[in-house]
Amino acid sequence: MIDANLANFETEVVEASRSLPVLVDLWAPWCGPCRTLGPILEKLETAYEGRFKLVKINTEDEQDLAAAFGVRSIPMVVLLKDGQPVDGFVGALPEGQIRQFLDRHVPAAEEQPEEPPEAAQDAPQDPGAALEQMQQALATNPADDALRGRYVKILLEGGRLDDARRAFEPLAGKLAIDSLASALKEWMDAIDAAAQAPADEALRARIAADRRDFAARYALAQRAMAQRQWTAAMDELLEILMRDKSWSDQAARKAYVAVLELMAPPPQKTADGQPPAVDPTVESYRRRLSMTVLS
Numbered sequence: 001m002i003d004a005n006l007a008n009f010e011t012e013v014v015e016a017s018r019s020l021p022v023l024v025d026l027w028a029p030w031c032g033p034c035r036t037l038g039p040i041l042e043k044l045e046t047a048y049e050g051r052f053k054l055v056k057i058n059t060e061d062e063q064d065l066a067a068a069f070g071v072r073s074i075p076m077v078v079l080l081k082d083g084q085p086v087d088g089f090v091g092a093l094p095e096g097q098i099r100q101f102l103d104r105h106v107p108a109a110e111e112q113p114e115e116p117p118e119a120a121q122d123a124p125q126d127p128g129a130a131l132e133q134m135q136q137a138l139a140t141n142p143a144d145d146a147l148r149g150r151y152v153k154i155l156l157e158g159g160r161l162d163d164a165r166r167a168f169e170p171l172a173g174k175l176a177i178d179s180l181a182s183a184l185k186e187w188m189d190a191i192d193a194a195a196q197a198p199a200d201e202a203l204r205a206r207i208a209a210d211r212r213d214f215a216a217r218y219a220l221a222q223r224a225m226a227q228r229q230w231t232a233a234m235d236e237l238l239e240i241l242m243r244d245k246s247w248s249d250q251a252a253r254k255a256y257v258a259v260l261e262l263m264a265p266p267p268q269k270t271a272d273g274q275p276p277a278v279d280p281t282v283e284s285y286r287r288r289l290s291m292t293v294l295s
Contacts, residue, residue, distance in 0.1 A: 017080040033092035084146035088177040149180035186258035194226035
């Protein structure tokens with residue numbers, strides 16, 4: 001059992017899930033059902049003899065990670081494979097039901113984890129070829145949410161908003177357990193909002209007159225997101241977070257976390273089987289968010 005935080009999340013959760021299922025237990029010290037569920041999960045990790053990894057996240061200490069998972073109620077349990085959430089549940093289920101949940105995803109003792117289909121691994125550099133391969137893979141396995149998320153992302157990168165919306169529909173009910181789906185929804189909402197927002201000059205004039213005009217800053221951030229100007233979007237969002245972390249139901253933090261997710265490369269490994277180096281820009285902005293939230 002591992003306690004995850006912002007510093008080790010990429011290694012202990014995301015990268016670890018590429019070799020075996022990772023079960024994330026989001027809990028808090030004051031939560032009674034969490035104290036009931038925790039020992040059951042620890043017992044099952046031992047009983048399953050290393051066929052899945054248990055990671056615990058204290059939502060009181062790691063609020064940025066809780067936001068990334070879209071936590072609304074705890075205990076909340078999320079299972080990740082290949083770097084993406086694939087299933088989850090909320091509440092302290094009895095051991096029998098948790099075993100049934102695990103057995104849907106954890107390989108049997110005599111089995112070895114299978115490699116993901118070739119089309120679902122590293123996306124080709126050519127967007128057209130990537131789309132064609134992903135379309136074929138999704139036709140074979142429409143329930144592959146991780147692949148569907150990457151497919152929607154490529155459609156959005158190509159400016160095919162209507163196609164992206166249609167492809168996204170099966171993910172719409174999974175925003176609480178799928179960080180990429182939640183990020184894609186934020187991106188599509190930003191594209192829609194940017195088309196209706198005032199011109200940048202007008203928004204900047206409003207900010208010059210009132211630096212706490214968070215609506216104007218947020219509109220600028222959404223336009224930057226729509227144009228894939230990720231760091232510009234996060235800079236505007238940080239300006240809001242430094243002044244009011246909870247503004248508009250934490251809209252700025254949710255958008256910021258979404259941009260970090262969208263900037264992350266697709267799941268892959270280097271030639272020697274090791275995880276790729278973390279993008280220094282992503283890591284820098286992740287630290288800035290952590291420092292802002294904790295300040």
